[in-house]
Amino acid sequence: MVDSVVELDRVIVRFAGDSGDGMQLVGDRFTNLSAAFGNDLATLPDYPAEIRAPAGTLPGVSAFQVHISNHDIVTPGDFPDVLVAMNPAALKANLVHVKPGATLIVNADAFEERNLAKAGYEQNPLEDNSLADYTLYKIPMTTLTIEATKPTGAKPRDAERSKNFFALGIVSWMYSRPFEPTLEWIGKRFSARPELAEINTLAFKAGVNFGETTEIFGHAYEVKPAKLDPGTYINITGNTGLAWGLIAASKLSGLDLFLGSYPITPASDILHELSKHKNFSVKTLQAEDEIAGVGAALGASFGGLLGVTTTSGPGMDLKAETIGLALQLELPLIVIDVQRGGPSTGLPTKSEQSDLLMAMYGRHGESPLPVIAAKTPSDCFFVAIEAARIAIKYRTPVVVLSDGYLANGAEPWKLPDCDLLAEIDPKFSREPNGEHPDGSPAFFPYLRDPETLARPWAPPGTAGLEHRVGGLEKADVTGNVSYDPENHEHMIRVRAAKVAGIANELAPLEVDDPDKAKVLVVGWGSTHGSIVGAIRRVRANGGAVAHVHLTHMFPLPRDLGDILRRYDRVIVPELNTGQLSKVLRAEYSIETIDVNKIQAQPFKVGELEEAFAREVFGA
Amino acid sequence: MTDTLIPTTTRKDWTSDQEVRWCPGCGDYSILAAVQMLMPDLGIRRENTVFISGIGCAARFPYYMNTFGMHSIHGRAPAIASGLALARPDLSVWVISGDGDALSIGGNHLIHALRRNVNLNILLFNNQIYGLTKGQYSPTSEAGKVTKSTPFGSLETPFNPMSLALGAEATFVARTHDMDRKHMMEMFRRAHAHHGASFVEVYQNCNVFNDGAFEEILSKDVRSDMLITLEHGKQIRFGADGQFVVVSDGNGGVKIALAQEVEDSEIIVHDEHNPNPALAFALSRLASGPHSPTPIGVFRDVVHPEYGDQMADQIQRALDSKGPGDLNSLLRSAGATWEVH
Numbered sequence A: 001m002v003d004s005v006v007e008l009d010r011v012i013v014r015f016a017g018d019s020g021d022g023m024q025l026v027g028d029r030f031t032n033l034s035a036a037f038g039n040d041l042a043t044l045p046d047y048p049a050e051i052r053a054p055a056g057t058l059p060g061v062s063a064f065q066v067h068i069s070n071h072d073i074v075t076p077g078d079f080p081d082v083l084v085a086m087n088p089a090a091l092k093a094n095l096v097h098v099k100p101g102a103t104l105i106v107n108a109d110a111f112e113e114r115n116l117a118k119a120g121y122e123q124n125p126l127e128d129n130s131l132a133d134y135t136l137y138k139i140p141m142t143t144l145t146i147e148a149t150k151p152t153g154a155k156p157r158d159a160e161r162s163k164n165f166f167a168l169g170i171v172s173w174m175y176s177r178p179f180e181p182t183l184e185w186i187g188k189r190f191s192a193r194p195e196l197a198e199i200n201t202l203a204f205k206a207g208v209n210f211g212e213t214t215e216i217f218g219h220a221y222e223v224k225p226a227k228l229d230p231g232t233y234i235n236i237t238g239n240t241g242l243a244w245g246l247i248a249a250s251k252l253s254g255l256d257l258f259l260g261s262y263p264i265t266p267a268s269d270i271l272h273e274l275s276k277h278k279n280f281s282v283k284t285l286q287a288e289d290e291i292a293g294v295g296a297a298l299g300a301s302f303g304g305l306l307g308v309t310t311t312s313g314p315g316m317d318l319k320a321e322t323i324g325l326a327l328q329l330e331l332p333l334i335v336i337d338v339q340r341g342g343p344s345t346g347l348p349t350k351s352e353q354s355d356l357l358m359a360m361y362g363r364h365g366e367s368p369l370p371v372i373a374a375k376t377p378s379d380c381f382f383v384a385i386e387a388a389r390i391a392i393k394y395r396t397p398v399v400v401l402s403d404g405y406l407a408n409g410a411e412p413w414k415l416p417d418c419d420l421l422a423e424i425d426p427k428f429s430r431e432p433n434g435e436h437p438d439g440s441p442a443f444f445p446y447l448r449d450p451e452t453l454a455r456p457w458a459p460p461g462t463a464g465l466e467h468r469v470g471g472l473e474k475a476d477v478t479g480n481v482s483y484d485p486e487n488h489e490h491m492i493r494v495r496a497a498k499v500a501g502i503a504n505e506l507a508p509l510e511v512d513d514p515d516k517a518k519v520l521v522v523g524w525g526s527t528h529g530s531i532v533g534a535i536r537r538v539r540a541n542g543g544a545v546a547h548v549h550l551t552h553m554f555p556l557p558r559d560l561g562d563i564l565r566r567y568d569r570v571i572v573p574e575l576n577t578g579q580l581s582k583v584l585r586a587e588y589s590i591e592t593i594d595v596n597k598i599q600a601q602p603f604k605v606g607e608l609e610e611a612f613a614r615e616v617f618g619a
Numbered sequence B: 001m002t003d004t005l006i007p008t009t010t011r012k013d014w015t016s017d018q019e020v021r022w023c024p025g026c027g028d029y030s031i032l033a034a035v036q037m038l039m040p041d042l043g044i045r046r047e048n049t050v051f052i053s054g055i056g057c058a059a060r061f062p063y064y065m066n067t068f069g070m071h072s073i074h075g076r077a078p079a080i081a082s083g084l085a086l087a088r089p090d091l092s093v094w095v096i097s098g099d100g101d102a103l104s105i106g107g108n109h110l111i112h113a114l115r116r117n118v119n120l121n122i123l124l125f126n127n128q129i130y131g132l133t134k135g136q137y138s139p140t141s142e143a144g145k146v147t148k149s150t151p152f153g154s155l156e157t158p159f160n161p162m163s164l165a166l167g168a169e170a171t172f173v174a175r176t177h178d179m180d181r182k183h184m185m186e187m188f189r190r191a192h193a194h195h196g197a198s199f200v201e202v203y204q205n206c207n208v209f210n211d212g213a214f215e216e217i218l219s220k221d222v223r224s225d226m227l228i229t230l231e232h233g234k235q236i237r238f239g240a241d242g243q244f245v246v247v248s249d250g251n252g253g254v255k256i257a258l259a260q261e262v263e264d265s266e267i268i269v270h271d272e273h274n275p276n277p278a279l280a281f282a283l284s285r286l287a288s289g290p291h292s293p294t295p296i297g298v299f300r301d302v303v304h305p306e307y308g309d310q311m312a313d314q315i316q317r318a319l320d321s322k323g324p325g326d327l328n329s330l331l332r333s334a335g336a337t338w339e340v341h
């Protein structure tokens, strides 16, 4: 028996196994358990693109990392304290993420000849002393799981599948998690298959008991709840945040939501989530392709609904022409790009920030449109609403950038009071806005609001407002087809001025600079957490460094230029080859220091700390 | 129609103030006239009517209708119109397309709009050529066609739009031609009356790049022997004296026979509502191009659940069982929440 419990501030656990081993499931369970327990947390699912790569091989390894803490944290953590490895491939693929001194909990049963060979081990690493620098626990999880579930009469082959719950049991015990919620969850999840519920329950309990009764673990640990703001919390992923934000935008604007979408990793969950909420009058169409998805959304916008399409990089390529049409028609449209590793099919399940320039410039002709980016899973909710607000107010397509890391990563979110969210007035045209030469009432679809330069939005249904729009250049005011050279230049400039004018209404940027620093870090998107983490460390070491984070990528906020010029050095960390950096140099004629990573993985806090420290303290 | 206060209109009310810019003599003029003349009869309001097109000569059509309209991008009109029709089931949505637009670049959207059975009226102006880009072969051009892009003849087997639509699970399929306004109007009226996706192919002469493509079947002197007018519930007969009939070929298809040489009971009776599209398909294969006797009229008109109705039904059921959605409860109900005090 172990009775000592050691208190920890935080711990990072990484569950790794074959894609068929259910690692995402137990990772998610452990996360929810810790969230409900009151820890702050952040997660990083890391799974292969293949649904079932050959079992036991390196490409088939799926991992889930969760960082739990008794204080406010911003990332899933750089290096796991504990790695759970269900087979040799999982150990091999993940050892690079684990520093010496960490705890390894391995399923010893899986370390037999065939699996070792598949993972490319010549000798068994559990036996050859190569893991001497780690605290290694070799546990015959398969055997113990089969043994524990014997009373159910389950065949060993079926019983063996529950070993992930055995592993969850061990880790739950190790970190003093309450067991009841997991048992309840198993009951609910497998309510249709009571025999599976029983097997998984027995496996989980066996894992817990194993931790408690064997003496191989010196002690259990405890991570106390974090001091979070009082309120109701939920664990949210970025994809859910976007889906709910869109529903919120629909409510706030009074416009029914229409999603036209084609399944694509890692964006599909937005489609899944929205298709559930029909009692919000959400209409979802799984289109025949990416082009039809955005086309249907634009058709719905023409009809006066809130048209949305969701995709990832390759889908953006395909949608470009229709986005250009939406821009020319000057109709509201929300285009969500959950970025992944590119180019081409690239790394579908991994994360990157490499679509920024495409979002800004990836259409033929002079075609500027607003681009905004989310920074955390919960921020996705607000960014979706902001996108709708801009799209509706300015009658323009808006691109929202999320990424794979935000999409699947989770964080606790203190739920807002939705009654306090600002309404969005669609300001539909209800009557003619001009006169024909003969004095009869006329509707001019391109007669703009002098302040916003937005054109009237008159969906079908109002007599007297019949009009035609199209991709051909439109004459100012009347909207008739026009080949007039001067009109074309005017229209190009006025469309650009309309979008540029959005910057006028943006709130001043918040610069986090308590120490009058000389070095500024400019970030955007999902790197926010790693950047904040690294800045905290630099400051803890006595360094002065300022931070500004961008949500509006185009147009950029009016005050950004002045802010940039206040600092001697401007660091721009990005998970690409320097796309925002290019924009800042071009826009403000400043020098920037790029910190780039293109491994389709988030920045580690340590990596950024080092890069920032170099500028702050000197080499 | 539930709306009893539809104002009386004339063709003029449906005609926009824009100058029509097709080549003089183009078949598109007569199709436009047929549509504009039909509209006052349909019992719909101008403001609830939308024409959506893609790219091509035909695609200029919406500009000439005094309704709502969108001249969109190449091939995508069925997708855009599907979104509009699903968003706004109260509207009458028409798609105007050509053979390049609908069958080449937009082929995918066309077949899926048809199988989904979204409430659209899709008119395909088939002139068997690319007009707007000045005369390349199209997916309906006959094999061997010599054009600017095929100086030695096209190597492609053309699509048969009727067969394609029937194979794509279309619930309303009809063919007409630009020389017969009355027939066009009747087909368009039927398309409008059909609840679901309606597909009408219109043989349309491009007098600049493919003049006379349909002359073998449409010139006044041959029409009675070359057009097989399909009428529901009637034997399929044609010819000036009804001397030709359509019978089974004994091999799953149909063939033309002389009436006097077959039993009356052998003559096929046209059934638009036959749930099995096999006979309609066989009729669509009777002529491989507009060079031999060609059926026109409604090939198929069957009742099938419309996509938008089913979508609305799912929403209504969710509303009935859960009540209208509330944001705060959405956020608080979907997953496990916890309180921090």
Ligand code: SF4
Pocket (backbone or CB within 6 Å): B021, B022, B023, B025, B026, B027, B028, B057, B127, B131, B132, B205, B206, B207, B208, B209
């Ligand atoms: S090119 Fe042919 S189809 Fe196009 S407008 Fe001229 S005649 Fe009509």
